[in-house]
Amino acid sequence: MRVLILDPFHGAAGDMITAALLDCGADRNIVVRAMKAVVAEPKISRVTRAGIQALRIETKALPVHRTLSEVLERLDTAAPHVPALAMARRVFERINAAEEEVHGGHVHFHEIGADDAIADIVGACTALHTLGIDRVHILPVTLGHGTGTGSHGTFPIPAPATAAILRHANLSTISGVHAGELCTPTGAALLAEFQAAAGAPGELPAYTIKALGYGAGTRDPAHAPNVLRAMVVETTGTNSGNPEDTVDILETNVDDVSGEVIAHAIARFMDAGARDASAIPIVMKKGRPGYLIRVICLPETSTKIAELMAMELGTLGIRCIPSVHRFIAERTVEEIEVEIAGTTKKCPVKLGWMHGSVYMLKAEFEPARIFSSEVGIPVREVLRIIEETAWKQVRK
Template identity: 90%
Template sequence: MRVLILDPFHGAAGDMITAALLDCGADKDIVVRAMKAVVAEPKISRVTRAGIQALWIETKALPVHRTLDEVLERLDAATPHMPEPAMAMARRVFERINTAEEEVHGGHVHFHEVGADDAIADIVGACTALHTLEVDRVHILPVTLGHGTGTGSHGTFPIPAPATAAILRHTNLATISGIHVGELCTPTGAALLAEFQAAAGAPGELPAYTIKALGYGAGTRDPAHAPNVLRAMIVETTGTTGGHPEDTVDILETNIDDVSGEMIAHAIGRFMDAGARDASATPIVMKKGRPGYLIRVICLPETSTQIAELMARELGTLGIRCIPSVHRFIAERTVEEIDVEIAGTRKKLLVKLGWMHGSVYTLKAEFEPARELAAELGIPVRDVLRVVEEQARRQIQS
């Protein structure tokens, strides 16, 4: 399993998260293109913070006060320049911030520091960077908040800032104050970490792992007593139980009979975007002989409460059953490039392999690359999938 571990031991801000992910191997060209769509091209440089080398991102923009709708309009400008899942995540980050601001200040709030173009660019950059890393899970270590007071557009505030505290209240993120005076975790940083955890799922206790990539994102300050950096690691887990990896999940269920097929399909997509491992709708006969659907969502225990609330909002249901801590078997899997030749065209396409006792027992061609090749060649996608899998089997067995 490919896991991103974020270690905000000196706090978290949007620019630090983006920089750490870039230093850990995120696609710089794609990230910079997305950020440029919001503000001028960011300056990315390597700096030293208390002896640790790290990437530093600087985006220049004037302070602006905006509503959520105005921020989303700014995001619209970046839509053609970033992957759709990353854009959807960026919108959810700002929805988290908006919810927190409304809790603190009441309705019809204006974003202040987090509404400036540089903050929008940081969120766009971080979400795009996470997308390009293609990780299976995100594991976030305790977030250092700092202590004391700070100063912002609303005057002097306690640390953590009220919006930061409101965002963290709706998560399972562990936090500590730390020994350093000042604001170490910003609302932008808290919202990004919260969304990363919800979207990619915190695995709880990690099994043994090997470190594949390491990166540091620098903050602006450079105190002598501690490195002002956020660390990111890409790791491959190696832990197994009974010879095969295991996962612990919750199963959420509800019966509905008054929601259209279009709304069910939309809701299932929302559940998957929110970090569900699987979601399905099964036709059933309910009490009094009424036809309906059983909606079943499989998710991590860490995200079950949030996804249950999402199920209630999207489906309008008044009750959701939770079957907690169900263990499921997970085959070891890899994704590999296979050289294939179809209709005189040679391509490298991706195939997902399932392993058991050191041997491949199942394989499946990745659909999207096969669909693109089918469109390019003008042949049915099922033919491409069949040829890719046949050639993959021959290559693996040879």
């Protein structure tokens, strides 16, 4: 498994994250092209921070105050072909949710709404996309301490928006010994989105380091390197450390159980914590028709579910295929506004994510069925319209 480890011990800001990923091997041409869609070509240079060589990326733009809708419009019009545009939009939605939590509705982005901040977010998301990462592991985020100043005056560190973003992301933090703001709202939102989109690997097993990069911040204190470190590693074990990645498979054959009992048993298995359960028609010994009952579950629940299988199905033996590694795609459910036959409705759509991009989507059936009844159109047509609308939105 290919894992990106980000170490924001000395701080996290959008430009530092982008630079660290570039230094770690992200495709510079693609990243620069994405950033140039928003601002002029960024300046990339090699600098030294307290003895550590790092990459520094600088974008120049005038400060602009924008609402979320204005920022998203800026993204859609300036950078419609950016491969990680959907991820960049979600980063701004995280920031907006935090700002609204702190200041109330209809907030304006200040420093975060400027073109250079938009370019940093677009650059960081694109850089992650080009690295081809399976998982992202975020080490504790150093916040700093004291007070800072911004468009809303003097604020305690961490800034209120930064604290709100980190709270919802459940990222580990430390104050550190350095005064000043070390983690910005942009940096916090990027770290939160990276971990959500690529999935945290849990406790990492042994790994080998394949690439190493440092992204420099603006300041250059003598006592500590103002850098963010990124490492691309390959895990050397078969277990990623995430218990959801390893499952047991339980199987048994039955030929004397009715369909009603099998349906009831499968429902019981799912209620008991099974990840999946199925009944497959088979031909058993002596040519008798029967069913292969297969249940997928976590190792810690396999004994309980095997006993339940024996009780519900009356079988005398359960085969257990232990510790099977499985691929789990990151998934989200988003509300998509759809208009059909003059009626507009928000419909839930399940999205599957890989490397920061949507690779599959599927409209939820039950809301689509209800919509179908309301507009008098076959449900298969409603499903098609919902999914086509969703694809147009995620590909913007």
